[in-house]
Amino acid sequence: MAVPIQQKSTGARALQAWFNPLKRSAGFLAFVLMRVTGIGLVIYLLLHMVVIGNLLRGPEGWDALVATMKSPAVLVLDVILIAGILIHMLNGIRVTIIGLGFGTSSHKGIFWTLMAVAALLLAYSGWLVFTK
Amino acid sequence: MNQHGRFGPTRPITLKILRYKPGFIDPPRYDTFQVQADPLMTVLDALEEIKATADSTLLYRHSCHHASCGTCGMKVNGREQLACVARLVDEGTDEVVVEPLGSAPLVADLVVDMTPFALHMAPSGMALVRDSEFMPEAERPAGVERYTRYEDCIECNICLSACPVANTNPGFIGPAGLAAAYRALVTGERPAAEVFAYVDHDDGVWRCHSAMECSAVCPSDVQPGHKIMALRRELVAYKVKRFFKRG
Ligand code: HEM
Numbered sequence: 001m002a003v004p005i006q007q008k009s010t011g012a013r014a015l016q017a018w019f020n021p022l023k024r025s026a027g028f029l030a031f032v033l034m035r036v037t038g039i040g041l042v043i044y045l046l047l048h049m050v051v052i053g054n055l056l057r058g059p060e061g062w063d064a065l066v067a068t069m070k071s072p073a074v075l076v077l078d079v080i081l082i083a084g085i086l087i088h089m090l091n092g093i094r095v096t097i098i099g100l101g102f103g104t105s106s107h108k109g110i111f112w113t114l115m116a117v118a119a120l121l122l123a124y125s126g127w128l129v130f131t132k
Numbered sequence: 133m134n135q136h137g138r139f140g141p142t143r144p145i146t147l148k149i150l151r152y153k154p155g156f157i158d159p160p161r162y163d164t165f166q167v168q169a170d171p172l173m174t175v176l177d178a179l180e181e182i183k184a185t186a187d188s189t190l191l192y193r194h195s196c197h198h199a200s201c202g203t204c205g206m207k208v209n210g211r212e213q214l215a216c217v218a219r220l221v222d223e224g225t226d227e228v229v230v231e232p233l234g235s236a237p238l239v240a241d242l243v244v245d246m247t248p249f250a251l252h253m254a255p256s257g258m259a260l261v262r263d264s265e266f267m268p269e270a271e272r273p274a275g276v277e278r279y280t281r282y283e284d285c286i287e288c289n290i291c292l293s294a295c296p297v298a299n300t301n302p303g304f305i306g307p308a309g310l311a312a313a314y315r316a317l318v319t320g321e322r323p324a325a326e327v328f329a330y331v332d333h334d335d336g337v338w339r340c341h342s343a344m345e346c347s348a349v350c351p352s353d354v355q356p357g358h359k360i361m362a363l364r365r366e367l368v369a370y371k372v373k374r375f376f377k378r379g
């Protein structure tokens with residue numbers, strides 16, 4: 001059944017309008033990435049505080065936790081977190097420059113350049129996470 | 133089967149059109165129609181053919197047929213275009229999905245209510261007229277290579293439909309209104325303080341999240357996203373100046 005965006009619930013409308021970069025151009029993709037990573041980072045921050053709360057349970061609890069954190073599965077999550085931080089931070093630079101009215105005509109170039117920097121930094125961080 | 137049409141070989145294309153008539157086709161559904169599309173057939177040509185030969189109850193808006201009235205904006209395969217210049221074969225798909233614009237209240241089938249758009253646009257105070265390009269007054273002064281004409285806006289509502297923010301914030305002035313405000317500012321048509329009062333609030337220039345999709349879809353090269361950013365620059369400069377004057 002067809003549901004035009006006007007007839008969708010607020011949540012479904014946001015899902016379609018905010019997170020679907022299909023058929024859209026680079027700036028829209030940047031918007032989607034910013035929103036996804038922004039929300040992801042907030043969720044991470046909350047989780048992080050819960051995890052840090054384990055310190056209250058004394059050295060044993062903490063040591064067990066640190067062991068889990070060093071498992072390859074969690075290291076993969078670390079790399080995803082770093083990717084989110086890099087994308088959000090570098091894209092934040094783009095939003096700030098463009099948002100002040102500078103470099104608007106090259107906004108796509110700025111986006112792809114910053115994302116290339118993110119990819120390089122991510123590759124380096126990934127290597128550090130798994131080898132050091 | 134491929135045939136030969138007036139403007140070259142034709143190929144069958146299925147149009148999947150969103151249908152909605154409150155109380156009749158309710159909830160909405162898609163209806164499909166097949167047309168033989170020659171290389172020049174536009175989405176609007178196809179809609180007119182369907183209305184004339186298959187379903188006279190199909191509703192859509194159009195007027196000039198040449199991209200200057202801004203009436204026939206709709207989503208073609210998920211991307212906003214003017215139906216009168218969107219060629220079917222250029223879509224490259226055997227099925228072309230045609231849907232109404234987002235961001236504006238749906239009236240019926242492909243028709244949306246343009247009132248909120250007009251209400252957002254009106255306070256910009258922008259003269260909604262386009263002068264002739266052939267008057268002597270329109271000659272470019274020496275040293276000016278090209279005009280960017282803000283009058284280019286044909287008020288089609290396409291930018292609002294493509295804007296991720298306008299789709300969830302009906303109060304947002306939107307790209308077209310903000311671009312018009314920028315024009316009113318730089319041409320001196322309205323005093324800066326008045327223009328800034330219109331745009332300097334949560335649902336004005338600050339609501340934009342720079343997805344720049346309005347600039348990407350605008351059929352008239354207004355580049356509204358770029359104008360929003362330029363407007364912000366002017367507004368920030370204005371505020372900074374005012375701050376230091378006061379101090
Ligand atoms: C690392 C440095 C960071 C920079 C440079 C940065 C920059 C920005 C900028 C410029 C925006 C506005 C985006 C827009 O207008 O569309 C933004 C939005 C946001 N940021 Fe950050 N940020 C950073 C870190 C963080 C962190 C650590 C969190 C979470 C704990 C976070 C959460 C968010 C959220 C939720 C949004 C809203 C996203 C949206 O509206 O789409 N940011 N950030």
Ligand code: SF4
Binds near residue numbers: 287290308349352355
């Ligand atoms: S700015 Fe462009 S897309 Fe928006 S209403 Fe005007 S012509 Fe249409």
